[in-house]
Amino acid sequence: MSFETGTQVRFAHVDAAGIVFYPRYFEMLNGAVEDWFDQSLGLSFKAMHMDRHIGVPTVKLEVTFLSPSQLGDDLLIRITPRQIGRTSCTIDIIFTGEGRDRLKAQVVLVCMDVDARRAVPWPDAVREKLMEQLVPQED
Amino acid sequence: MSFETGTQVRFAHVDAAGIVFYPRYFEMLNGAVEDWFDQSLGLSFKAMHMDRHIGVPTVKLEVTFLSPSQLGDDLLIRITPRQIGRTSCTIDIIFTGEGRDRLKAQVVLVCMDVDARRAVPWPDAVREKLMEQLVPQED
Amino acid sequence: MSFETGTQVRFAHVDAAGIVFYPRYFEMLNGAVEDWFDQSLGLSFKAMHMDRHIGVPTVKLEVTFLSPSQLGDDLLIRITPRQIGRTSCTIDIIFTGEGRDRLKAQVVLVCMDVDARRAVPWPDAVREKLMEQLVPQED
Amino acid sequence: MSFETGTQVRFAHVDAAGIVFYPRYFEMLNGAVEDWFDQSLGLSFKAMHMDRHIGVPTVKLEVTFLSPSQLGDDLLIRITPRQIGRTSCTIDIIFTGEGRDRLKAQVVLVCMDVDARRAVPWPDAVREKLMEQLVPQED
Numbered sequence: 001m002s003f004e005t006g007t008q009v010r011f012a013h014v015d016a017a018g019i020v021f022y023p024r025y026f027e028m029l030n031g032a033v034e035d036w037f038d039q040s041l042g043l044s045f046k047a048m049h050m051d052r053h054i055g056v057p058t059v060k061l062e063v064t065f066l067s068p069s070q071l072g073d074d075l076l077i078r079i080t081p082r083q084i085g086r087t088s089c090t091i092d093i094i095f096t097g098e099g100r101d102r103l104k105a106q107v108v109l110v111c112m113d114v115d116a117r118r119a120v121p122w123p124d125a126v127r128e129k130l131m132e133q134l135v136p137q138e139d
Numbered sequence: 140m141s142f143e144t145g146t147q148v149r150f151a152h153v154d155a156a157g158i159v160f161y162p163r164y165f166e167m168l169n170g171a172v173e174d175w176f177d178q179s180l181g182l183s184f185k186a187m188h189m190d191r192h193i194g195v196p197t198v199k200l201e202v203t204f205l206s207p208s209q210l211g212d213d214l215l216i217r218i219t220p221r222q223i224g225r226t227s228c229t230i231d232i233i234f235t236g237e238g239r240d241r242l243k244a245q246v247v248l249v250c251m252d253v254d255a256r257r258a259v260p261w262p263d264a265v266r267e268k269l270m271e272q273l274v275p276q277e278d
Numbered sequence: 279m280s281f282e283t284g285t286q287v288r289f290a291h292v293d294a295a296g297i298v299f300y301p302r303y304f305e306m307l308n309g310a311v312e313d314w315f316d317q318s319l320g321l322s323f324k325a326m327h328m329d330r331h332i333g334v335p336t337v338k339l340e341v342t343f344l345s346p347s348q349l350g351d352d353l354l355i356r357i358t359p360r361q362i363g364r365t366s367c368t369i370d371i372i373f374t375g376e377g378r379d380r381l382k383a384q385v386v387l388v389c390m391d392v393d394a395r396r397a398v399p400w401p402d403a404v405r406e407k408l409m410e411q412l413v414p415q416e417d
Numbered sequence: 418m419s420f421e422t423g424t425q426v427r428f429a430h431v432d433a434a435g436i437v438f439y440p441r442y443f444e445m446l447n448g449a450v451e452d453w454f455d456q457s458l459g460l461s462f463k464a465m466h467m468d469r470h471i472g473v474p475t476v477k478l479e480v481t482f483l484s485p486s487q488l489g490d491d492l493l494i495r496i497t498p499r500q501i502g503r504t505s506c507t508i509d510i511i512f513t514g515e516g517r518d519r520l521k522a523q524v525v526l527v528c529m530d531v532d533a534r535r536a537v538p539w540p541d542a543v544r545e546k547l548m549e550q551l552v553p554q555e556d
Contacts, residue, residue, distance in 0.1 A: 017531045022478075026440035026443060027440050030438075030440065049433050049434070055434050059481070060480070060481050061439075061480045061482075062480075065476050
């Protein structure tokens, strides 16, 4: 099962060529991961960071930019967990808009104790939800 | 009459102290101005920039930051046009959240021919809408 | 006495019209304030935030954008302290490039205890340096 | 032969956990690519975009984040071209600081006609420099 959220290309996202400057895609991507944790995994970034001192830094990222996005484009972002480890999770992400894929990414997130700066196991409730949503990668 | 739109404080907005880094407020503010033009003044930034080669750069800005905003805060942004010139417009902007004002700003926007890099009169349809929404500043 | 530092307009700073998107000016401005604290006031942002848990949030900002800046422009940023309070400081900032003023700003910074979230007096050593550099505003 | 340039972790780069928010790394990376084109390949982004209407969008990106970077860290960025096609170029990028690797990336850039939105061959002078600097990937 995949999680879906939407976003819109804003003036702040585009470059001198009128298309999304790629670092801005990662701000959108991080926002989508925030929505996913908040709306679907039951743990908001606010609760994570401020109450539990947990973070989910990105440790690996593979992205293919498939077609450019312009100012005003409505984009759909789909997140699918592909592999779940004790302290990490691999997710697939696709940005689409008007039937065109814009980018495909595979991201490895790690559950981190922010104070101790080391990986820690996923909280049980998050792990359970992740397992429910898991769609193992086909070969 | 004021225009209202909402936004949420994202991980990308906060600094090492866990509160909004002030340049990020201006990305939110610009996003609110985009919403206003698109939803209320009848001219999207996309149509403006890409079809008509018009921009609305900010030429003056006065801001007072009243209270900090944290990760996850839902903010309401209210825009009120205060003065309308041939090529410019002065607007008041307030960010609030949970009953607390976060910042108050006064911004002067100018209607600019992007190619010629000079101020041009507001398109008639925009000017009309601006006049309808005008709330002259009280002394 | 004023503090001067330089920066360059990067691809990340410009918008669809090919000129600096104004929230990016505030990232540059904040970087110049970091340089000022580090190189001239004897207290780096790193030492401030990480060792002493002090921050210097901006509480007030007045900016006039005088002329646009383009990709590749070398900008000089000049900072002049105008007024020093027990816990605050008012500074004037000018961005220039190729003899043209780009923006003038007046900014009020406050010395803040990051943990307690309240204003605290400037550290003595910083206060001393600020007093040395003070150029009271002419009327 | 590799190109090297330096940067510093700024307040604008770090997140609520006090370490670089990863989209900011890509702003630094893009800045390093700008330095490389300007200082080493003989074609500034300014000349490219404004005079020749050429851009070099990123079409593929693989990154491993090896260790976190903190406010104030001085980082060295090393760029090595690995493969040169008619319209594209694959480069390796390493960020290091105080002897620790922070991230390793492989990036595919494409030479694009900004107006026509399609790939075009590298300008001869750029291609020549790229060939001089090429360090073919070892197996």
